[in-house]
Amino acid sequence: xxPLKVAMLGCGVVGTEVATRILGNAADxxxxxxxxxxxxxxxxxxxxxxxxxxxxxxxxxxxxxxIEGADIVVELMGGHEPARELxxxxxxxxxxxxxxxxxxxxxxxxxxxxxxxxxxxxxxxxAAVAGxxxxxxxxxxxxxxxxxxRVLGIVNGTTNYILDQMEKEGWDFDHALATAQELGxxxxxxxxxxxxxxxxxxxxILASLAFHTRVSIDDVHVEGITGVxxxxxxxxxAQGFTIKLxxxxxxxxxxxxxxxxxxxxxxxxxxxxxxxxxxGGAFNAVFVEAEAAGSLMFYGQGAxxxxxxxxxxGDIVSTARRKVLGGTGQARRSIGNRLPVxxxxxxxxxxxxxxxxxxxxxxxxxxxxVFAEEGTSIELMQQTQLExxxxxxPQRAKLVIATHSGTDAALAKTVERAVALDAVNxxxxxxxxxxx
Amino acid sequence: xxPLKVAMLGCGVVGTEVATRILGNAADxxxxxxxxxxxxxxxxxxxxxxxxxxxxxxxxxxxxxxIEGADIVVELMGGHEPARELxxxxxxxxxxxxxxxxxxxxxxxxxxxxxxxxxxxxxxxxAAVAGxxxxxxxxxxxxxxxxxxRVLGIVNGTTNYILDQMEKEGWDFDHALATAQELGxxxxxxxxxxxxxxxxxxxxILASLAFHTRVSIDDVHVEGITGVxxxxxxxxxAQGFTIKLxxxxxxxxxxxxxxxxxxxxxxxxxxxxxxxxxxGGAFNAVFVEAEAAGSLMFYGQGAxxxxxxxxxxGDIVSTARRKVLGGTGQARRSIGNRLPVxxxxxxxxxxxxxxxxxxxxxxxxxxxxVFAEEGTSIELMQQTQLExxxxxxPQRAKLVIATHSGTDAALAKTVERAVALDAVNxxxxxxxxxxx
Numbered sequence: 036x037x038p039l040k041v042a043m044l045g046c047g048v049v050g051t052e053v054a055t056r057i058l059g060n061a062a063d064x065x066x067x068x069x070x071x072x073x074x075x076x077x078x079x080x081x082x083x084x085x086x087x088x089x090x091x092x093x094x095x096x097x098x099x100x101x102i103e104g105a106d107i108v109v110e111l112m113g114g115h116e117p118a119r120e121l122x123x124x125x126x127x128x129x130x131x132x133x134x135x136x137x138x139x140x141x142x143x144x145x146x147x148x149x150x151x152x153x154x155x156x157x158x159x160x161x162a163a164v165a166g167x168x169x170x171x172x173x174x175x176x177x178x179x180x181x182x183x184x185r186v187l188g189i190v191n192g193t194t195n196y197i198l199d200q201m202e203k204e205g206w207d208f209d210h211a212l213a214t215a216q217e218l219g220x221x222x223x224x225x226x227x228x229x230x231x232x233x234x235x236x237x238x239x240i241l242a243s244l245a246f247h248t249r250v251s252i253d254d255v256h257v258e259g260i261t262g263v264x265x266x267x268x269x270x271x272x273a274q275g276f277t278i279k280l281x282x283x284x285x286x287x288x289x290x291x292x293x294x295x296x297x298x299x300x301x302x303x304x305x306x307x308x309x310x311x312x313x314x315g316g317a318f319n320a321v322f323v324e325a326e327a328a329g330s331l332m333f334y335g336q337g338a339x340x341x342x343x344x345x346x347x348x349g350d351i352v353s354t355a356r357r358k359v360l361g362g363t364g365q366a367r368r369s370i371g372n373r374l375p376v377x378x379x380x381x382x383x384x385x386x387x388x389x390x391x392x393x394x395x396x397x398x399x400x401x402x403x404x405v406f407a408e409e410g411t412s413i414e415l416m417q418q419t420q421l422e423x424x425x426x427x428x429p430q431r432a433k434l435v436i437a438t439h440s441g442t443d444a445a446l447a448k449t450v451e452r453a454v455a456l457d458a459v460n461x462x463x464x465x466x467x468x469x470x471x
Numbered sequence: 472x473x474p475l476k477v478a479m480l481g482c483g484v485v486g487t488e489v490a491t492r493i494l495g496n497a498a499d500x501x502x503x504x505x506x507x508x509x510x511x512x513x514x515x516x517x518x519x520x521x522x523x524x525x526x527x528x529x530x531x532x533x534x535x536x537x538i539e540g541a542d543i544v545v546e547l548m549g550g551h552e553p554a555r556e557l558x559x560x561x562x563x564x565x566x567x568x569x570x571x572x573x574x575x576x577x578x579x580x581x582x583x584x585x586x587x588x589x590x591x592x593x594x595x596x597x598a599a600v601a602g603x604x605x606x607x608x609x610x611x612x613x614x615x616x617x618x619x620x621r622v623l624g625i626v627n628g629t630t631n632y633i634l635d636q637m638e639k640e641g642w643d644f645d646h647a648l649a650t651a652q653e654l655g656x657x658x659x660x661x662x663x664x665x666x667x668x669x670x671x672x673x674x675x676i677l678a679s680l681a682f683h684t685r686v687s688i689d690d691v692h693v694e695g696i697t698g699v700x701x702x703x704x705x706x707x708x709a710q711g712f713t714i715k716l717x718x719x720x721x722x723x724x725x726x727x728x729x730x731x732x733x734x735x736x737x738x739x740x741x742x743x744x745x746x747x748x749x750x751g752g753a754f755n756a757v758f759v760e761a762e763a764a765g766s767l768m769f770y771g772q773g774a775x776x777x778x779x780x781x782x783x784x785g786d787i788v789s790t791a792r793r794k795v796l797g798g799t800g801q802a803r804r805s806i807g808n809r810l811p812v813x814x815x816x817x818x819x820x821x822x823x824x825x826x827x828x829x830x831x832x833x834x835x836x837x838x839x840x841v842f843a844e845e846g847t848s849i850e851l852m853q854q855t856q857l858e859x860x861x862x863x864x865p866q867r868a869k870l871v872i873a874t875h876s877g878t879d880a881a882l883a884k885t886v887e888r889a890v891a892l893d894a895v896n897x898x899x900x901x902x903x904x905x906x907x
Contacts, residue, residue, distance in 0.1 A: 056616065056763065067615055067683070155796075161613060167764035169605070169613030177597060177605030179503055179792075180492065180784020247503070310770065313749070327492065328603035328771065328781035334746065335767035345763035348616020356615075360591075361797070 038073035039355050042105035042130075044098055044121055045112035046079045046086060049135060049162075052344035053109065055088040057351075067352055069359040076101035102128060107354055109347060110134040119143055126150045126158065131358070133350040135162035135343055141236035141252035144243055157357065159350035164237045165190050165319040167342030168335040169349070174244045174323070182326040183245040186284040187470065190237040192317035192337045193221045193228035194260050194280040198268070198302070199315045202277060207265045220317050230259035231280060231300040238282035241321075242298040246286055248373045250298050256379040258301035267464050270389060270435060274417075276304035277312045281469055287377060291442060295377035301467060304387055309470040380444035385414075385468040387437045388450055391461040394420060394432040398458040402434070405456065409449040412439040431460055437468065474509035475791050478541035478566075480534055480557055481548035482515045482522060485571065485598075488780035489545065491524040493787075503788055505795040512537035538564060543790055545783060546570040555579055562586045562594065567794070569786040571598035571779055577672035577688035580679055593793065595786035600673045601626050601755040603778030604771040605785070610680045610759070618762040619681040622720040623906065626673040628753035628773045629657045629664035630696050630716040634704070634738070635751045638713060643701045656753050666695035667716060667736040674718035677757075678734040682722055684809045686734050692815040694737035703900050706825060706871060710853075712740035713748045717905055723813060727878060731813035737903060740823055745906040816880035821850075821904040823873045824886055827897040830856060830868040834894040838870070841892065845885040848875035867896055873904065 041057065043050055057064065057072050065071045074093055078101040079086075082094040095101055098121055102108055108125035110132060112118045118139050125132050127150065134140070140147070140163050151158035161171045165188065174183065189195050197211040206214070212229065215221035227233045235255040242250040260280050271278050281303045288294050305312045310332050314320040319337025324330050336342040392398050399416065406413055415437040423430060438446060454462045477493065479486055493500065493508055501507045510529055514537040515522075518530040531537055534557055538544055544561035546568060548554045554575055561568050563586065570576070576583070576599050587594035597607045601624070610619065625631050633647040642650070648665065651657035663669045671691040678686040696716050707714050721733045741748045746768050750756040755773025760766050772778040828834050835852065842849055851873040859866060874882060890898045 052763070060616075060618070063618075064616065167761075168767060169609035172608055172613050173605035176789040177608050177785040178781065179788035180496075180500065181781040182496075182499075325603075325781060327488070327777040327784070329775075329778050331604060331769070331771035333767070333769055336765045339765075341763040342765050345614065345617040345761060348763070349613040350616075352615035353612040 036070035036359065038071040039068070039106040039358055040073055040075040040104060041107045041109060041351065042075050042101045043077045043109045043111065044101065044118070045110065046077050046089065047111065048340035049343045049347065050077070050111040051086060051089065052340045053111070053347050056344060056348060058088065064352065068355045070355065072351070072355060075105055099124070102130065105130045106358055107351055108132050109351060110136060111347070112136070113138065115139055115142070122147060123150050126154045126156055129154060129156060131157040131159070131354045133159045133347055133354060135160065135347055137163040137233070137236045137240065141239040144240060144251070145249050157354050159354055161350050162343045162346035164240050165321055165333070166335070166337040166339065167345045168319055168321065168333050168337065169346070170241070170321050170333050171244065173331070173333065174241065178323070178325050178328060181328050183323060184286055184326060185324040186241050186245050186282075186321060187311060188237065188241065188282040188319070188321040189279055189311055189314050190282050190319055190321065190337060191228055191234040191280060192319055193225065194234070195314065195319070196220045196317045197229070198260060198263065198278055198280065201263070201265060201268045202272060205265060205269075208261065208263060229261055231257040234280060234282045234300045238284055238298045238300055241282065242284035242296055245284055246296045246374060248296050248376070250296065250376055254298060254376040256299040256301070260302045262464075263302050264464070267389070267466065271304050271387075271466070274435070274437070275307050276468070277307055278302050278466065279305050279311060281305070283469065285382070286374065287382060290377050290381040290383070292377050292381040293375070295375040295381070297377045297379075297382045299379055299382070303467045303469040305470040311470065380442065380447070382443055383440050384443055384446070385438050385440050385471070386446045386450065387435065387466045387468055388453070389463040390434045390436070390453070390459050391421070391463055392432050392434045392459050394430040395458070401456055401458050402453055405452045406449055409445060409452065411441050411446060411449040413437070414439050433463070472506035472795065474507040475504070475542040475794055476509055476511040476540060477543045477545060477787065478511050478537045479513045479545045479547065480537065480554070481546065482513050482525065483547065484776035485779045485783065486513070486547040487522060487525065488776045489547070489783050492780060492784060494524065500788065504791045506791065508787070508791060511541055535560070538566065541566045542794055543787060544568050545787065546572060547783070548572070549574065551575055551578070558583060559586050562590045562592055565590060565592060567593040567595070567790045569595045569783055569790060571596065571783055573599040573669070573672045573676065577675040580676060580687070581685050593790050595790055597786050598779045598782035600676050601757055601769070602771070602773040602775065603781045604755055604757065604769050604773065605782070606677070606757050606769050607680065609767070609769065610677065614759070614761050614764060617764050619759060620722055620762060621760040622677050622681050622718075622757060623747060624673065624677065624718040624755070624757040625715055625747055625750050626718050626755055626757065626773060627664055627670040627716060628755055629661065630670070631750065631755070632656045632753045633665070634696060634699065634714055634716065637699070637701060637704045638708060641701060641705075644697065644699055665697055667693040670716060670718045670736045674720055674734045674736055677718065678720035678732055681720055682732045682810060684732050684812070686732065686812055690734060690812040692735040692737070696738045698900070699738050700900070703825070703902065707740050707823075707902070710871070710873070711743050712904070713743055714738050714902065715741050715747060717741070719905065721818070722810065723818060726813050726817040726819070728813050728817040729811070731811040731817070733813045733818045735815055735818070739903045739905040741906045747906065816878065816883070818879055819876050820879055820882070821874050821876050821907070822882045822886065823871065823902045823904055824889070825899040826870045826872070826889070826895050827857070827899055828868050828870045828895050830866040831894075837892055837894050838889055841888045842872075842874075842885055845881060845888065847877050847882060847885040849873070850875050869899070
């Protein structure tokens with residue numbers, strides 16, 4: 036059988052790993068595919084730079100020439116343009132595309148998928164969410180006959196490492212971040228990770244696939260972990276919770292805004308006995324709830340050259356197998372506008388609120404009164420005296436309140452009113468409780 | 472687009488769930504597939520029996536007529552014959568087949584797969600291993616470009632429930648089994664589960680797919696859990712281990728018998744901090760190690776009507792989507808005779824051996840001497856005095872020895888020689904230590 040031509044766009048850590056594995060495992064891959072894989076070109080910015088393991092004659096700076104005649108185009112450049120244009124060109128030329136570009140998919144997924152369907156070719160992107168963990172294929176295929184109701188994911192290793200170290204070592208955020216940077220778990224500019232934007236891109240892709248509904252990154256409510264303090268981690272732990280940056284995708288039948296889907300990212304309190312709570316270090320895990328399947332969890336390495344390359348290679352091999360069999364088209368993913376995307380205010384959650392209050396008679400009554408008036412039911416209230424800062428200062432206490440479930444809007448309004456009370460010196464933190 | 476005809480063979484708990492979901496979610500499924508799914512027949516043993524939710528005109532006892540003209544045949548009868556013949560008939564007639572029949576696949580996988588490839592149709596069986604957990608698709612597709620080195624699975628919920636209860640409640644085996652039977656987790660005849668045969672069937676399928684090598688159930692070394700005592704569970708726990716019935720599939724480069732694959736099932740000691748150790752109750756989990764991907768874990772419900780139906784439906788939908796796109800053929804699974812299957816004697820493992828010894832000077836020296844002569848390195852030795860049964864009886868002790876890694880043959884020989892020593896009153900147990 037004649038070789039299948041693979042053109043690679045971009046050749047950083049992941050690209051080099053992919054290319055050297057294709058070149059080094061040629062016989063195995065041919066046996067698995069039914070035809071040999073041949074790297075026809077590797078498009079890079081600087082073709083003069085030596086890349087160990089990759090024959091220099093494959094290197095080119097001409098992306099258009101690289102795409103031409105390719106059966107499979109592997110896009111590992113990242114970023115929005117020119118990646119988007121190149122992928123569209125490749126799809127229209129009849130090549131299937133494998134990409135790990137989560138940022139692009141999170142904004143332009145429907146357009147790219149439509150282009151693939153029109154051209155009857157495939158667009159695969161297992162590596163774009165949770166690295167080596169096979170999560171796209173289970174959601175798209177294995178659960179295709181089921182109804183997914185919720186996806187809870189730890190999909191950013193950097194923030195998980197930081198939060199994990201804060202809990203285990205008692206470090207503050209800055210120290211944990213600096214250590215993550217030293218160890219290479221966090222980039223020099225960590226904004227995309229710690230701001231939650233990387234997780235939000237993945238949430239958009241997961242929600243689109245799980246709920247057959249167009250969800251772009253702009254639809255995802257995002258809060259990062261920069262506001263998480265050592266004190267918050269300690270309070271959480273004392274109450275049996277661990278703080279995790281969660282990507283949450285849910286279908287909601289009965290929100291005040293009607294039925295819809297929610298996609299959101301924020302640091303949340305997770306009960307320590309939840310399956311996701313023990314996911315430590317830079318690992319990723321995705322917890323899926325489906326009507327018939329029940330709870331499923333997928334766990335593994337969410338980043339890194341080799342794990343990401345494994346996911347890219349899996350996509351290349353399954354696309355190549357399909358080419359060999361003849362049916363090259365994109366399996367239907369039916370992403371439409373099945374349900375509206377709900378605003379954060381309409382979703383139901385639980386709050387853990389920490390106040391710094393003046394420790395005098397009637398304070399709890401006053402605060403409880405506000406909660407009652409707003410219809411926010413209290414599950415737990417815990418008050419601890421604070422050490423006085425000086426003798427003349429009024430005695431203060433730390434008051435932690437965990438609510439029962441309510442809409443985010445109602446809970447936020449309750450907090451806003453409580454903060455305005457004389458009895459409250461300061462609002463220390465608000466965290467949502469998830470995973471029940 | 473014209474409807475795709477689905478014929479069902481067998482309609483027990485899983486079949487009923489599959490049929491009612493196809494009938495009840497018709498519009499959703501059509502949107503996901505691109506064509507309507509139509510149940511053309513449901514072949515059952517007794518067509519007169521009323522089956523709520525399934526129109527009686529679909530029921531038939533004529534399996535041949537049910538298969539004829541079907542696009543997809545769903546085999547949920549179980550057992551060897553007539554399931555095997557019917558699947559072969561269906562494949563040869565040009566229908567794709569979805570099955571959950573692990574016993575059949577474990578013995579006749581290569582033949583069935585070859586028939587599917589010859590007929591250019593698909594044979595899908597996600598439900599045959601670990602129920603709702605998508606494990607087949609990740610192994611076959613997601614990791615298709617990687618090299619899987621090891622699969623460790625808890626793939627039988629009944630035995631996991633029993634061992635879990637023995638550890639948590641301190642129950643003995645018989646009481647835990649009886650409770651499992653009362654709760655419906657274990658069958659009236661529990662042999663296939665507690666004897667390890669059900670897990671062995673799954674190990675054969677997983678090893679075949681993971682290592683592209685024909686492994687049948689007869690190649691799998693099987694030990695069940697009937698010999699596990701409350702005392703063994705307690706000893707394990709005290710040393711930081713939990714006992715799990717593991718299905719282990721490995722590639723081994725350097726066994727005494729040369730390179731090969733191993734597929735085996737036995738109760739093993741797993742360190743309590745291993746990801747599989749916390750898989751409790753009737754849940755299943757599969758831990759996969761691959762060269763590039765690193766460690767991955769898949770967790771969920773391994774049995775039950777709805778979870779199994781979810782996996783069957785996923786297979787039906789992805790097969791149907793493929794039909795709509797035209798390329799109906801079976802993606803290449805390339806199961807050949809790439810590597811020999813190694814006997815248990817050639818695989819490397821670690822032993823935890825518990826002896827009942829006479830407590831007198833020189834006993835440890837004598838036993839250590841045997842281990843040294845056999846080249847079996849001791850990692851840990853722990854001796855505890857036993858309460859004397861009567862005043863005249865010689866003082867005895869419980870001696871627990873954990874070895875470093877060695878071939879199973881060498882470890883077994885060491886135990887055999889040690890047992891023959893005068894100092895040893897009785898061999899209490901031998902368990903392998905896995906997960907390092």
